Amino acid sequence: MPRPKRKAAVPTRSSDADSSARPEPKKPRGNQFNRIDQLFESYVNKTLGLIDPEGIEALCNDVNVNHTDVRMLIFAWKMKAEKQGYFSKDEWRRGLKCLGADTRPKLKKAIEGLDKELKVPECFEDFYSYAFQYCLTEEKQRSVDIETICELLNIVLKSEFPNQVNLLVEYLKVQNDYRALNMDQWRSFYRFFKEVDFHDLENYDSSQAWTVIIDNFVEWLKEKEKN
Amino acid sequence: MERKTIDLEQGWDYMQKGITKLKKILRETHDEFMLRELEQRWITHKVMVRWLSRFFHYLPPLNGVGLTCFRDLVYMEVRANARKGVITLIDKEREGEQIDRSLLKNVVDMFVEMDKYEEDFEVQMLEDTANYYKSKATKWIEVDSCPDYMLKAEECLRRERERVTHYLHSSTEQKLVEKVQHELLVTHANQLLDGVRALLRDDKVEDLSRMYRLYQKIPKGLDPVENVFKQHITAEGTALVQQAEEASSLVRKFIELHDKYMTYVNDCFINHTLFHKALKEAFEVFCNKNVAGSSSAELLATFCDNILKKGGSDEAIEETLEKVVKLLAYISDKDLYAEFYRKKLARRLLFDRSANEDHEKCILTKLKQQCGGQFTSKMEGMVMDLTLARDNQMKFEEYLQDNTHVIDLSVTVLTTGFWPSYKSSDLNLPVEMVKCVEVFKEFYETKTKHRKLTWIYSLGTCHIIGKFEPKTIELVVSTYQAAALLLFNSADKLSYSEIMMQLNLTHEDVVRLLHSLSRAKYKILSKEPNTTTIWPNDTFEFNYKFTDKMRRIKIPLPPVDERKKVIEDVDKDRRYAIDAAIVRIMKSSKVLGHQQLVLECVQQLGRMFKPDIKAIKKRIEDLITRDYLERDQENPNTFKYLA
Numbered sequence A: 001m002p003r004p005k006r007k008a009a010v011p012t013r014s015s016d017a018d019s020s021a022r023p024e025p026k027k028p029r030g031n032q033f034n035r036i037d038q039l040f041e042s043y044v045n046k047t048l049g050l051i052d053p054e055g056i057e058a059l060c061n062d063v064n065v066n067h068t069d070v071r072m073l074i075f076a077w078k079m080k081a082e083k084q085g086y087f088s089k090d091e092w093r094r095g096l097k098c099l100g101a102d103t104r105p106k107l108k109k110a111i112e113g114l115d116k117e118l119k120v121p122e123c124f125e126d127f128y129s130y131a132f133q134y135c136l137t138e139e140k141q142r143s144v145d146i147e148t149i150c151e152l153l154n155i156v157l158k159s160e161f162p163n164q165v166n167l168l169v170e171y172l173k174v175q176n177d178y179r180a181l182n183m184d185q186w187r188s189f190y191r192f193f194k195e196v197d198f199h200d201l202e203n204y205d206s207s208q209a210w211t212v213i214i215d216n217f218v219e220w221l222k223e224k225e226k227n
Numbered sequence B: 001m002e003r004k005t006i007d008l009e010q011g012w013d014y015m016q017k018g019i020t021k022l023k024k025i026l027r028e029t030h031d032e033f034m035l036r037e038l039e040q041r042w043i044t045h046k047v048m049v050r051w052l053s054r055f056f057h058y059l060p061p062l063n064g065v066g067l068t069c070f071r072d073l074v075y076m077e078v079r080a081n082a083r084k085g086v087i088t089l090i091d092k093e094r095e096g097e098q099i100d101r102s103l104l105k106n107v108v109d110m111f112v113e114m115d116k117y118e119e120d121f122e123v124q125m126l127e128d129t130a131n132y133y134k135s136k137a138t139k140w141i142e143v144d145s146c147p148d149y150m151l152k153a154e155e156c157l158r159r160e161r162e163r164v165t166h167y168l169h170s171s172t173e174q175k176l177v178e179k180v181q182h183e184l185l186v187t188h189a190n191q192l193l194d195g196v197r198a199l200l201r202d203d204k205v206e207d208l209s210r211m212y213r214l215y216q217k218i219p220k221g222l223d224p225v226e227n228v229f230k231q232h233i234t235a236e237g238t239a240l241v242q243q244a245e246e247a248s249s250l251v252r253k254f255i256e257l258h259d260k261y262m263t264y265v266n267d268c269f270i271n272h273t274l275f276h277k278a279l280k281e282a283f284e285v286f287c288n289k290n291v292a293g294s295s296s297a298e299l300l301a302t303f304c305d306n307i308l309k310k311g312g313s314d315e316a317i318e319e320t321l322e323k324v325v326k327l328l329a330y331i332s333d334k335d336l337y338a339e340f341y342r343k344k345l346a347r348r349l350l351f352d353r354s355a356n357e358d359h360e361k362c363i364l365t366k367l368k369q370q371c372g373g374q375f376t377s378k379m380e381g382m383v384m385d386l387t388l389a390r391d392n393q394m395k396f397e398e399y400l401q402d403n404t405h406v407i408d409l410s411v412t413v414l415t416t417g418f419w420p421s422y423k424s425s426d427l428n429l430p431v432e433m434v435k436c437v438e439v440f441k442e443f444y445e446t447k448t449k450h451r452k453l454t455w456i457y458s459l460g461t462c463h464i465i466g467k468f469e470p471k472t473i474e475l476v477v478s479t480y481q482a483a484a485l486l487l488f489n490s491a492d493k494l495s496y497s498e499i500m501m502q503l504n505l506t507h508e509d510v511v512r513l514l515h516s517l518s519r520a521k522y523k524i525l526s527k528e529p530n531t532t533t534i535w536p537n538d539t540f541e542f543n544y545k546f547t548d549k550m551r552r553i554k555i556p557l558p559p560v561d562e563r564k565k566v567i568e569d570v571d572k573d574r575r576y577a578i579d580a581a582i583v584r585i586m587k588s589s590k591v592l593g594h595q596q597l598v599l600e601c602v603q604q605l606g607r608m609f610k611p612d613i614k615a616i617k618k619r620i621e622d623l624i625t626r627d628y629l630e631r632d633q634e635n636p637n638t639f640k641y642l643a
Helices: A030-043 A053-063 A070-079 A089-099 A104-112 A114-119 A121-134 A146-157 A162-174 A183-195 A212-226 B008-028 B031-055 B063-094 B101-113 B117-143 B146-167 B172-186 B189-201 B205-216 B222-243 B247-267 B273-286 B296-310 B314-328 B334-350 B357-371 B373-400 B431-447 B479-487 B496-503 B507-518 B563-589 B594-605 B613-625
Strands: A143-145 A180-182 B461-467 B472-478 B493-495 B525-528 B539-542 B552-554 B591-593 B629-631 B638-641
Touching: A030 A053, A030 A089, A053 A104, A070 A089, A070 A104, A070 A114, A070 A121, A070 A146, A089 A104, A104 A114, A114 A121, A121 A146, A121 A183, A143 A146, A146 A162, A146 A180, A146 A183, A162 A183, A162 A212, A180 A183, A180 B613, A183 A212, A183 B613, A183 B629, A212 B613, B008 B031, B008 B063, B031 B063, B031 B101, B063 B101, B063 B117, B063 B146, B101 B117, B101 B146, B117 B146, B117 B172, B146 B172, B146 B189, B146 B205, B172 B189, B172 B205, B189 B205, B189 B222, B205 B222, B205 B247, B222 B247, B222 B273, B247 B273, B247 B296, B247 B314, B296 B314, B296 B334, B296 B357, B314 B357, B334 B357, B334 B373, B334 B563, B357 B373, B373 B431, B431 B479, B461 B479, B472 B479, B479 B496, B479 B507, B493 B496, B496 B507, B496 B539, B507 B525, B563 B591, B563 B594, B563 B613, B563 B638, B591 B594, B594 B613, B594 B638, B613 B629
Parallel strands: B472 B552
Antiparallel strands: A143 A180, B461 B472, B493 B539, B525 B539, B591 B638, B629 B638
């Protein structure tokens, strides 16, 4: 049986070991390179060689964005950060190069405007999947617990689908069938919000390939409407 | 006689004069008389032409010219009236009057020779026929009962066919019959179908046969009849289910119902596949309904169990088993039936309740034929184990000959995979039995090494001698009951908790066995207080005074309700089966749409059970989590196999 495609492993110090897994961003020219690295050093945990949660907290203070803000998640996405709460040097370089920021003020401005990055649907889908992936903290972990899912839904989808997210979160909290969900089920939520009109549930066809939790959710919605 | 010669001109002249005279006559006469004249003249004309041809044989053939002549000069004028005349006579005959059939035949023949049969005669005749029967049908349908109406319809069709042979052209038959059928049978089909319901209800076999015969010739004519047939059977079957109070009578009633309507299919409906299908679909509807909490699968298994315990003549048993297996074909949860059957078979075999080994083998053969080898392989294994056990027991008894310190013991070794799973218990065996078990273990090891024996005492039987004051009685009890009773060899009075502790059984088991010994038919133990339910505070005493007219009595221990466990086990097996099917299908297809996957799944598993879509979806979900499949991101309704 194949192993899960993405391993949530602790990132290594050096960049060489990872070079086969991800395409190396083009090495920025001289000074820019140094400034980005210097910024990294200003937050890094010296023993680990990584930016740890404390460092991230400091960063959040500097850019004036809460660490639970969706923009920090987008930032992590831009970096393709593998482990929640930690940024490696490569990831940092990648992220800042992407944002075109090499000084603290530039970084602050870039992070503040990150929510606009998601306007393009293909980007959003990629980010949406990433958000789930980011919550898989243990090796071989395939599902995320319901509570975290609910938080994630609020962070990631609430701005676009406020009513739907509220209803779904309500349902997830009362149902007993699932205590954790996998990536496929996570993805089905977004697809469902996009494709199905909550006012037109009669046309919903449970014999199609919708996930069982969505089928159950629709049944629950229909019951709710009756009462 | 003087020879008269005529020349061509003269001959021709005669003919024309004759024709003119004919025309005059035809204009002035009507109906039948007209037809007679026409017939006469037509016959004469034909004769004339024939003679002329002979006289003037050296000329090019005159037939064509003769006919043309007749057609142009006579036929064209006369045809409308001739047609009307014929049709009138036909209608008269329909009303029952006698008519001159040869007259009609000749006149019709004229139309044929004129090569105008269809356009000048047939079309009108058919239309008239349609109108005639339309009005008849309208009248009859109001007045006549369904059977009477059909009798009339059948008769009309017969007469019309006869009509064709007597004086119409054979090519008309098909069209004529279609017209009549349409007016009599198709237009009023709905009303007649209401009649079918009554016929079925009143078992009017003859009339149903007629209905079949009549509608069979009409394209798709049988479809509504089949539908009514199916609905009727479904209603009767469903009523049986709703009124049923207990299992065995219901299965018998199903069998009777099936026999009854199979006769209809064979006799009235001449074995037509459409009606076989109707019967099958009807049974599939109500044979899968639950009765008083039990599924039909369980009911059927219980029915088989009862038959095989009771026994009977070989023929009677074989016949009943044959019918039962046929019913099984209609049940969708065949795997559930198999599991119940297996559980009950185990009890029959182990407690020696089976009436006849041949009967057991008989039903297994039939089940195998219908459901395949895999269905019966475990059951066959069970029966085989018993046969082997007998041989083994003989060898064990030989082995025991040297060892007289052991009580009589017979052991049946069961092959784990074949038999239902049983909990092994930690029963504290009475001392007397412990030694036997040890001896058997030694014996078994001499024959087969490296096998683990797990003792299932809950399935054992013991014969105990009860030395009661009035008289000694042999008690045939289960091992659990025996273990409890033997405790009283060393104590007069025991409390519930003492018993439980010494036996090392669960509350459930202790309550059951104490109940069977103190509160059931035979009260071997007396209980204090003397209430019906067994409570942890009760105390028990050996009932010295017990007696019965028999010398040996059986004290059964009622089995635990196995229904829940069976359903659990079957559900588990189904999950595995669905998983296996999905993986198999995806492995060969590599990429498959959801709808198609579900369809193939249901098809593959259909022999054993009908998986519901939700169950399949859940398994797909699980397989995605386990990385057997993934959803195609471009087409979320499609899945891909992950090698």
